[in-house]
Amino acid sequence: MALNIVIMAAGKGTRMKSALPKVLHKLAGKSLLRHVLDTTAGLGAAQRLVITGHGADQVENAVAGPGIAFVRQMPQLGTGHAIQQVVPHLPDSGSTLILNGDVPLIQAETARRLAQACGGDKLALLTIELADPTGYGRIVRDEQGGVRAIVEHKDASAEQRAIREGYTGMMAAPTAALKRWVSALKNENAQGEYYLTDIVAMAVAEGVPVLGIAAPNETEVLGVNSPLQLADLERRFQRRQAETLMEQHGLRLADPARFDLRGELICGQDVEVDVGCVFEGRVELGEGVRIGAYSVIRNARIAAGARIHEFTHIDGEAAGASVGEGALVGPFARLRPGAELGAEVHIGNFVEVKNSSLARGAKANHLAYLGDATVGERVNYGAGSITANYDGANKHRTTIGADVHVGSNCVLVAPVEIGSGATIGGGSTITKAVAPGELAVARGKQVGIQGWIRPTKKR
Structure with missing residues (x-):
């Protein structure tokens, strides 16, 4: 019929x-x-x-x-x-x-x-x-x-x-x-x-x-006729989703009343989610993943044992984003579309990663930007360093080999390749390829002026 x-x-x-x-x-x-x-x-x-x-x-x-x-x-x-x-x-x-x-x-x-x-x-x-x-x-x-x-x-x-x-x-x-x-x-x-x-x-x-x-x-x-009714139904729905995830998958929520799922959440065993977290699109959390308070995660895969610290923002959009096993991300980190973090990668506070892959054990712990980059194993990427990936019209890629050390406040002007084991001196602006094992320093020579007097305010 x-x-x-x-x-x-x-x-x-x-x-x-x-x-x-x-x-x-x-x-x-x-x-x-x-x-x-x-x-x-x-x-x-x-x-x-x-x-x-x-x-x-x-x-x-x-x-x-x-x-x-x-x-x-x-x-x-x-x-x-x-x-x-x-x-x-x-x-x-x-x-x-x-x-x-x-x-x-x-x-x-x-x-x-x-x-x-x-x-x-x-x-x-x-x-x-x-x-x-x-x-x-x-x-x-x-x-x-x-x-x-x-x-x-x-x-x-x-x-x-x-x-x-x-x-x-x-x-x-x-x-x-x-x-x-x-x-x-x-x-x-x-x-x-x-x-x-x-x-x-x-x-x-x-x-x-x-x-x-x-x-x-x-x-x-229940129908929706007012903002008040909409808000009430939102909390009812979120509570129902939270209870389903806890009962069927063992998800441990610090407070089910402060949980928002606006899509699909797939959880492994022993996943812990702190208060105020928002999940959108399709999100996969592997076994033992821990999500810190007030994190927003959208269209991402987070592998077993990874820790997402508080106030982290991960938005994979259509391209997706992934975090490898045992990786540490945040607090206050941002992963954008195409971010692919390998196992045991560290992404620290106020670090942004976009359309970049970081191999096992790579670290960018403070105040850094990695865009359109391929980063090898065990790279240490210094505080304040960035990849200058946009020339005003097109995007270009930066390749950083394994075991590279990039000092603080460096600018890697793409397209550029840093060979394995190379070291980039702090404060350098790198525009040319750096050979494996080489030390590259590209900054103005320090000048000391004796007897210089700091200006004073006129009265």
């Missing part, structure tokens, strides 16, 4: 107080709508239709992809009106699952269970029991417990508002019946809108079974 999925994403989100369409606000580094699309990708739907409205061009450009079609709702006259817009795109058979683009944490299993409950001949509503269901449509049941109607909060009586079972805004319906029902909707209510929830009474009148399917938990069905 064909399954159609409709995702409503046309609302403006006035309470967000933002120029950005509500469904494009981010949760864990990904838009609310993208969360829903990713969840539904594996449900085997014949088609996925996204209803856009406010900021339609922006929303469609942000999430366009294979298997995703868009239908516009202009103007926005309620949820029923939204579904009326997709009616021409729906077949006359199968089931239609309706989800919300601002309810990002619905799980695939819950959505699948809702669609299966429909079975092509029943109306299945996803419901939730809440201590305070303010704002939710109330599920009105008959004496036998069957669902008789949904009453929107604004139209509910005092008695109906006392009902704690609320409608989540998500349902699955027989497609042919859904098309018939929404075509008959009227806007005779307090808001002058077409409510999709009115189809429940139509189904009851036709004798179509109406099922209330309970959501597993509140977090799955």
Whole structure:
């Protein structure tokens, strides 16, 4: 039986107080709508239709992809009106699952269970029991417990508002019946809108079974209407991710409440992560890795036994970045795309590495820059030294052989090659190749002036 999925994403989100369409606000580094699309990708739907409205061009450009079609709702006259817009795109058979683009944490299993409950001949509503269901449509049941109607909060009586079972805004319906029902909707209510929830009474009148399917938990069905709600959902989601990593992989978090994962984190055994760390993109942490407080790591591989000290920033972007076994990085270090650190490499405070490889045991411990460089084993790269890799138009590479010692405050002007075992005297600007084992000094001769008097301030 064909399954159609409709995702409503046309609302403006006035309470967000933002120029950005509500469904494009981010949760864990990904838009609310993208969360829903990713969840539904594996449900085997014949088609996925996204209803856009406010900021339609922006929303469609942000999430366009294979298997995703868009239908516009202009103007926005309620949820029923939204579904009326997709009616021409729906077949006359199968089931239609309706989800919300601002309810990002619905799980695939819950959505699948809702669609299966429909079975092509029943109306299945996803419901939730809440201590305070303010704002939710109330599920009105008959004496036998069957669902008789949904009453929107604004139209509910005092008695109906006392009902704690609320409608989540998500349902699955027989497609042919859904098309018939929404075509008959009227806007005779307090808001002058077409409510999709009115189809429940139509189904009851036709004798179509109406099922209330309970959501597993509140977090799955919470929507985002304000920055406060978005922040609350962010913490709920992060806590869930933290608990999963701790339970399934033994990750040791100093404080799960101060942990942010905005992508995928793969952990070996005995990994420790201190407070305030942020992981984005795809990050792999080998066995025994330790991550210091307030580090940001994005698209990187960190091998077993490596230590990332506090306040380190690693951003591999598309190229990725890697840290070898037993390496030490930070504090206050920065690894940029293409940084490849071998085993036991040391990168110290305020050192930046970009598009460079450092072989086993190489060290750059203080205040240095390595860009577009190949660094051999056991190189000692002095404080304040840089590779001058950019000539104003093009990038050039620096090659440093094994066992080279580069003194403090040196400039290696690329393209240039430093042979194995060479020594670069402190304060040198190197523009020519240095032979293996050679000492290279390139600086002005020191001059001492006797009897010189320092100027004094005129009064």
